[in-house]
Amino acid sequence: xxxxxxxKQVSILDDEFEMRDDGHGVDEDFFEKDLNEFDHFAxxxxxxIKEAAGEGAEVIVVTVGDGETDDALRTALAKGAxxxxxxxxxxxxxxxxxxxxxxxxxxxxxxxxxxxFTGAQSADFGHATTGMALAGLLxxxxxxxxxKLDFMPGAGTATxxxxxxxxxxxxxxxxxxxxxxxxxxxxxxxxxxxxxIRQAKQKPVExxxxxxxxxxxxxxxxxxxxxxxxxxxxxQAEIIEGSAAEQAARxxxxxxxxxxx
Amino acid sequence: xxxxxxxxxxRDGAFRSASLEAIAAANxxxxxxxxxxxxxxxxxxxxxxxxxxxxxxxxxxxIKAGSNDFQPDLVEAVVATLAEARKPAxxxxxxxxxxxxxxxxxxxxxxxxxxxxxxxxxxEDGQLVATRAGYAEKVLVDLDFPGKEVVLVTIxxxxxxxxxxxxxxxxxAMDAPACEVSTTHVGWKEPEDAGGIDIPGSDFILSIxxxxxxxxxxxxxxxxxxxLGATLGCSRPIADNGWLPKARQVGQxxxxxxNCRLYIAMxxxxxxxxxxxxKHVETxxxxxxxxxxxxxxxxxxxxxxxxxxxxxxxENHF
Numbered sequence: 001x002x003x004x005x006x007x008k009q010v011s012i013l014d015d016e017f018e019m020r021d022d023g024h025g026v027d028e029d030f031f032e033k034d035l036n037e038f039d040h041f042a043x044x045x046x047x048x049i050k051e052a053a054g055e056g057a058e059v060i061v062v063t064v065g066d067g068e069t070d071d072a073l074r075t076a077l078a079k080g081a082x083x084x085x086x087x088x089x090x091x092x093x094x095x096x097x098x099x100x101x102x103x104x105x106x107x108x109x110x111x112x113x114x115x116x117f118t119g120a121q122s123a124d125f126g127h128a129t130t131g132m133a134l135a136g137l138l139x140x141x142x143x144x145x146x147x148k149l150d151f152m153p154g155a156g157t158a159t160x161x162x163x164x165x166x167x168x169x170x171x172x173x174x175x176x177x178x179x180x181x182x183x184x185x186x187x188x189x190x191x192x193x194x195x196x197i198r199q200a201k202q203k204p205v206e207x208x209x210x211x212x213x214x215x216x217x218x219x220x221x222x223x224x225x226x227x228x229x230x231x232x233x234x235x236q237a238e239i240i241e242g243s244a245a246e247q248a249a250r251x252x253x254x255x256x257x258x259x260x261x
Numbered sequence: 262x263x264x265x266x267x268x269x270x271x272r273d274g275a276f277r278s279a280s281l282e283a284i285a286a287a288n289x290x291x292x293x294x295x296x297x298x299x300x301x302x303x304x305x306x307x308x309x310x311x312x313x314x315x316x317x318x319x320x321x322x323x324i325k326a327g328s329n330d331f332q333p334d335l336v337e338a339v340v341a342t343l344a345e346a347r348k349p350a351x352x353x354x355x356x357x358x359x360x361x362x363x364x365x366x367x368x369x370x371x372x373x374x375x376x377x378x379x380x381x382x383x384x385e386d387g388q389l390v391a392t393r394a395g396y397a398e399k400v401l402v403d404l405d406f407p408g409k410e411v412v413l414v415t416i417x418x419x420x421x422x423x424x425x426x427x428x429x430x431x432x433x434a435m436d437a438p439a440c441e442v443s444t445t446h447v448g449w450k451e452p453e454d455a456g457g458i459d460i461p462g463s464d465f466i467l468s469i470x471x472x473x474x475x476x477x478x479x480x481x482x483x484x485x486x487x488x489l490g491a492t493l494g495c496s497r498p499i500a501d502n503g504w505l506p507k508a509r510q511v512g513q514x515x516x517x518x519x520n521c522r523l524y525i526a527m528x529x530x531x532x533x534x535x536x537x538x539x540k541h542v543e544t545x546x547x548x549x550x551x552x553x554x555x556x557x558x559x560x561x562x563x564x565x566x567x568x569x570x571x572x573x574x575x576e577n578h579f
Binding site: 011012013014015016017028080097098101102116120123124126127128129131132133134135137140141142143144145159161162163164165166168170171172173174175178181183184186214217223224225226227228229230231232234235236237238239240244245247248249250251252253254255256258259 | 272276331333336337355357358359361362363364365366367368369370372373374375376377378385390391393394395396397399400401402403404405406407409443444445446447449450451452453465476489490497500501507508510513514515516517523525533540544545546547548555557558559560561562563564565566567569571573574575577578579
């Protein structure tokens with residue numbers, strides 16, 4: 001039993017930042033990098049199923065990114081994933097979510113997992129695209145924003161909840177294998193133990209390029225192109241200065257004014 | 262002349278009004294000679310014709326399916342059939358959870374241009390350009406779609422005013438294309454009983470976020486909200502942890518603060534999802550230790566400080 005979890009290292013932008021000279025991105029100096037928050041839940045869901053399945057079950061994490069994105073894989077490996085795959089080629093630098101999905105589709109074909117879990121979206125761009133695009137390329141059953149999952153390895157169908165607007169959930173069954181995008185709150189992601197972090201360093205991470213996956217540059221085209229990127233005009237709150245007592249006094253005035261007290 | 266196609270939605274037989282925002286987005290780039298067709302799938306699709314007879318809509322394509330169930334495979338088959346038959350230059354749908362489940366899928370499968378969560382559309386030098394946000398709303402990105410004959414976009418909700426007025430569309434009846442579906446609707450789980458908590462109806466909301474730190478700290482804010490005459494709200498992590506019921510969660514997967522006039526956000530960083538539920542409130546006050554929290558960019562007043570100290574001091578005034 002094998003579950004494949006594509007993960008993303010997201011870029012968290014400082015509030016003060018500068019654009020690149022070409023106007024198509026942000027200067028790399030202003031980023032912090034981290035494993036996408038949603039992916040913690042996707043990894044956890046895979047680990048829970050693996051642990052219930054026992055011997056021979058495997059969770060594989062895969063990312064499309066340069067050497068710096070190894071940290072994201074190691075974070076997932078430290079939690080308990082068995083091995084990692086990192087795919088990179090310089091031609092992927094401007095790849096959008098659909099181009100990334102084309103790369104991941106080849107990895108899925110190679111690994112033939114029983115299930116693929118992705119985060120419902122990424123915390124940086126929120127495209128909510130990669131997982132469901134991957135399903136389209138594979139022709140696999142798919143469901144987005146899964147907030148509850150009941151999957152017995154080997155079963156032909158799984159039962160899941162889709163979290164809809166306003167807190168409503170839809171319960172549905174889905175044929176397996178499937179691509180599911182996993183919503184926050186589906187589980188309580190574990191923290192990696194110190195032992196896990198040590199072990200993660202020894203776990204295998206396979207490095208692949210497009211050639212290894214039988215892909216040529218023209219196979220990995222994007223569905224969109226960045227024409228320009230820019231900082232929006234941003235509103236700025238009027239900052240209430242002073243001691244906590246003074247700030248609270250002003251806040252009380254605002255409340256009383258609006259309440260007509 | 263170009264054809265524009267909007268995929269409208271119903272859920273369990275009820276029309277989804279976010280579809281009217283997708284129509285408004287389509288209208289924003291519709292030229293004089295362009296045609297706008299709106300497709301809707303359901304057991305009784307004609308029931309939605311009046312909902313969709315708004316300004317700008319030239320045709321309603323009423324697609325009869327065996328049920329009202331949302332089947333991503335079926336919607337994808339409909340989009341593929343209509344795209345093949347009509348060669349639309351643009352296809353738009355509301356960026357809701359249903360579209361999340363089918364739009365990227367069909368775009369990838371059919372090689373469409375694609376952008377999700379789009380907040381503006383326009384033509385520049387004859388090229389369609391879609392604007393969306395990035396890096397947790399800190400930048401805007403203009404995307405174009407070189408070489409793509411069909412572009413599919415999902416439209417962020419609460420950005421476009423819903424299309425209104427009266428249109429006189431022609432109605433085309435169609436049977437849903439035959440396709441194998443891999444999902445089966447089982448049932449619905451309604452949100453927990455709100456137990457009298459009314460975020461949408463409240464005009465004054467005090468909301469707490471991750472800054473509250475621990476479950477044991479939540480009670481004092483419930484008490485404070487009472488004392489102030491506010492309804493206590495919260496951000497997603499607080500509800501996910503079970504510290505407060507889901508009925509108090511403000512944001513995309515929770516409640517919309519529809520009637521709120523004063524919103525005090527304490528220890529809430531202000532994610533896009535949270536902002537969805539409260540950004541429109543006239544007076545937002547943000548209290549946060551992090552002066553760079555994104556909540557400050559939408560707040561009218563900001564207090565950079567500790568929410569517990571401010572709360573303690575505030576209680577002396579009521």
